[in-house]
Amino acid sequence: xxxxxxxxxxxxxALQGVALDSFETDTLIESxxxxxxxxxxxxxYVVSQIDWPTLRPSSExxxxxxxxxIELGFSFPFYxxxxxxxxxxxxxxxxxxxxxxLADILHEQxxxxxxxxxxxxxxxxxxxxxxxxxxxxxxTVESANHITIHWHDFVSQFDDSExxxxxxxxxxxxxxxxIYDVIxxxxxxxxxxxxxxxxxxxxSPGRTRTALSPISWLDGDGVKSARLQPLRQxxxxxxxVHLDAYFRPxxxxxxxxxxxxxxxxxxxxxHMLILPLGRLMQAIEQVKKGRSTALKTVGRDEISQIxxxxxxxSVTLYELVDDLETKVEERASRIxxxxxxxxxxxxxxxxxAELHDSxxxxxxxxxxxxxxxxxxxxxxxxxxxxxxxRVKQLNQDALKEVRNLLEDLRPAAxxxxxxxxxLQKVADKFxxxxxxxxxxxxxxxxxxxxxxxxxxLRVLQECLHNIHKHAEATSVDIECDALETQAILIVRDNGxxxxxxxxSMGSFGLEIMRERLQSIAADLDINSVPGQGxxxxxxxxxxxxx
Numbered sequence: 001x002x003x004x005x006x007x008x009x010x011x012x013x014a015l016q017g018v019a020l021d022s023f024e025t026d027t028l029i030e031s032x033x034x035x036x037x038x039x040x041x042x043x044x045y046v047v048s049q050i051d052w053p054t055l056r057p058s059s060e061x062x063x064x065x066x067x068x069x070i071e072l073g074f075s076f077p078f079y080x081x082x083x084x085x086x087x088x089x090x091x092x093x094x095x096x097x098x099x100x101x102l103a104d105i106l107h108e109q110x111x112x113x114x115x116x117x118x119x120x121x122x123x124x125x126x127x128x129x130x131x132x133x134x135x136x137x138x139x140t141v142e143s144a145n146h147i148t149i150h151w152h153d154f155v156s157q158f159d160d161s162e163x164x165x166x167x168x169x170x171x172x173x174x175x176x177x178x179i180y181d182v183i184x185x186x187x188x189x190x191x192x193x194x195x196x197x198x199x200x201x202x203x204s205p206g207r208t209r210t211a212l213s214p215i216s217w218l219d220g221d222g223v224k225s226a227r228l229q230p231l232r233q234x235x236x237x238x239x240x241v242h243l244d245a246y247f248r249p250x251x252x253x254x255x256x257x258x259x260x261x262x263x264x265x266x267x268x269x270x271h272m273l274i275l276p277l278g279r280l281m282q283a284i285e286q287v288k289k290g291r292s293t294a295l296k297t298v299g300r301d302e303i304s305q306i307x308x309x310x311x312x313x314s315v316t317l318y319e320l321v322d323d324l325e326t327k328v329e330e331r332a333s334r335i336x337x338x339x340x341x342x343x344x345x346x347x348x349x350x351x352x353a354e355l356h357d358s359x360x361x362x363x364x365x366x367x368x369x370x371x372x373x374x375x376x377x378x379x380x381x382x383x384x385x386x387x388x389x390r391v392k393q394l395n396q397d398a399l400k401e402v403r404n405l406l407e408d409l410r411p412a413a414x415x416x417x418x419x420x421x422x423l424q425k426v427a428d429k430f431x432x433x434x435x436x437x438x439x440x441x442x443x444x445x446x447x448x449x450x451x452x453x454x455x456x457l458r459v460l461q462e463c464l465h466n467i468h469k470h471a472e473a474t475s476v477d478i479e480c481d482a483l484e485t486q487a488i489l490i491v492r493d494n495g496x497x498x499x500x501x502x503x504s505m506g507s508f509g510l511e512i513m514r515e516r517l518q519s520i521a522a523d524l525d526i527n528s529v530p531g532q533g534x535x536x537x538x539x540x541x542x543x544x545x546x
Contacts, residue, residue, distance in 0.1 A: 028235070029118065029198055031183045035217070037203060037231065039174040043080035044225040045203065047217040053179060061139040061150065064088060070140060072147055077174040078113055079205035079228055086170070088138050088149050092118040092198075094168065112206045116232070117168045117178045121195035122154040125163070146171045156184070158196050176203060194236050202232035276307070283310055335518070366394035418445035419453050419487055420480035423460050427478055430461070434468045436476050443481035452540060455516045456489055462513050463491045463536055471495025471534065489538040497528045 032052045037045045064070060069085040076083050076096075083096040093100050097112040125136035136155075141148040148169045156162040162184040169177035178201070202217055205228050214230035217223045225231050369387045376384035414422060420442035431438040447453070460478075467473050473495030481488050510526065513536075517524050520540060528534035 029180055029183050029201065029218075031180060034177060034179045037176040037178075037217075039077065040224070042227045044227050044229060045176075045231055046225075047223040047231060048221045050177065052181075055181060060141050061152075062142070063135065064138040064140055064149075070147070070149070072170065073142060073144065074172045076170055076172065078203075081113065081205075083113070086115075086149070088151075090124065090138065090151075090154070091122060091195075092116065092120050092151060092154075092164070092166070094149060113204065114206065115168060115176065115203050116201055117151075117166050118164065118180070118183075118198045119195070119200040120164065120198045121157040121193075122151075122164050123157050125153050125155045125160070144172075153182075156196070158193075197235070199236050200232065200234055202230060204230035204232060276304075280307060280310065283307075283314070362394050362398040366391045366398070369394070414450060414453055414457065416447075418447045419456060419482040420445040422453060422457060423478070423480055423489070426457060426460060427464065427476070430464045430468075431476060434464070436464075436468065437474060439475070439477045441477075441479045443479075444483045445480075446482045446484045446487070448482060448484075448487060448540075448542065452487070452520050452542065455520050455522070456487070456538065456540075458516055459513045459538055460489065460491065467491075467493045467495060467534075471497075473533070485542050487538075487540045487542070490535065492533060492535045494533045497530045497533050499530055500526055500528055 034050045034052045036048050036050045038048070039045055069087045071085050072083070074084070076086075078096060081096075086094050086096055087099045088094040089099055093114060093116040095112055095114045100114055136153040139150040139152050141150065146169055148167050150165075150167045152165050154164045156164070163182050164184070165182040167177075167179040167181065169175075169179065171177075183198070202214065204214065212226060212229040214232035214234075215223065215225060216233050217231040218233045223231070369391050373384050373387050373391070376387060417425070424440050424442065427438055427440055430436075448456075464476070467476060471493050473493035475494050477492040479488075479490040514524050517538060517540075520542075522538055522540040525537040525539075526534070527537070
């Protein structure tokens with residue numbers, strides 16, 4: 001669009017010279033010509049060309065020194081009014097009521113009556129170059145019945161080589177003669193500065209006395225005006241009409257271009273910039289939120305190239321994210337397996353210790369007694385029978401210990417009871433054996449996957465073991481709530497507590513509990529204050545592990 005406007009403007013400048021060169025008009029003022037404005041009975045005028053009168057001898061000329069109006073010496077009738085003085089001006093015009101400036105003529109503000117033999121930008125020359133006077137200026141020739149005002153040897157304000165000399169003769173009868181002695185060859189007026197040549201000539205009663213449009217008086221002999229109608233030859237208007245014929249198509253094209261710019265450019269701006277940028281920003285927001293997106297690209301503009309780069313970045317980013325998630329899942333799986341293996345090894349160590357502390361010692365005592373029985377059978381039968389009973393009792397105790405250990409490792413109810421029922425049985429049995437007061441509160445009692453129930457069981461056993469061994473507590477408060485997809489276990493004691501910031505996570509079996517819970521993606525929270533007991537909370541959400 002901008003290029004089109006620039007082309008049209010450049011074409012206009014190029015055509016300006018052609019239009020000015022091609023302008024021709026026959027209505028030009030020439031040297032040694034004269035025209036008469038004769039008043040009619042209806043306060044109008046008729047124009048005719050007359051013979052050019054020769055210049056007066058210099059002795060008859062009186063220099064006008066611009067000190068006031070010129071007294072006519074008679075009453076001069078002009079458009080139905082009479083005037084006794086006139087105000088000539090150096091720019092080729094004269095008013096009957098006041099001096100006129102060229103600007104008043106340029107802006108058509110001649111409200112009072114005026115005579116304009118030649119409105120042009122002229123100035124007095126330094127010395128007169130043509131007769132009859134020796135100095136350039138405004139001169140007068142007066143008699144009883146007429147007065148002649150002579151603009152003698154003026155030069156153009158724009159070119160000192162162009163000389164102007166012309167006269168206005170006012171007769172007592174109201175006749176006005178425009179006499180042109182020396183006029184430069186008239187070229188076309190400048191479209192920017194009209195007064196480089198004669199741009200206006202004629203007579204007018206003033207805008208306050210008439211609203212009639214002026215008519216041209218150089219169109220031929222016999223031009224006649226209506227009552228109070230100005231006679232004015234405008235040398236600029238034909239040029240304006242001529243230029244209008246050249247530039248009107250360009251102006252229409254420029255207006256159409258401007259309309260297209262105003263009407264179409266916002267739509268193009270919307271679809272080529274605003275909407276693509278909006279889609280690009282939305283895609284960036286989607287990527288920031290972790291969502292994959294693909295932008296549609298049209299063309300090869302900058303926004304399309306950015307969109308293609310964005311698409312490639314999005315694909316690469318999500319490939320990296322997918323690869324990272326896969327590696328994280330693999331690492332989490334390995335960590336879970338290691339945690340589970342570690343928990344199994346820890347459980348094996350605990351079982352070995354318990355077997356050593358209970359079953360192994362019982363069997364060792366039974367073996368010692370059994371070794372003495374053969375000798376006692378012959379020497380002291382009663383003693384031998386007593387030891388046999390003791391061996392029998394020790395073997396029964398060892399068998400009972402083994403069964404308890406097996407029950408602890410895998411209770412029979414783990415696959416039958418709900419989680420809270422299973423945990424309550426274990427807690428009742430342990431607290432009775434350890435002489436701890438138990439408060440057990442349960443909500444939902446869903447039966448969870450066997451692995452989950454086993455982890456909860458082991459965590460409760462570890463908690464009870466730590467309470468009995470380290471906490472010096474007298475009571476235990478347990479809360480259990482199990483649904484199909486989630487479960488919570490809270491174990492509180494009134495023991496001595498500890499500072500969680502100063503105790504390593506491996507102490508009191510806490511690391512074992514954490515590793516077990518990681519295997520089922522459960523969360524562990526430990527809250528303990530010295531002297532105020534300990535609270536352990538286990539939360540499990542089972543969407544991924546059921």
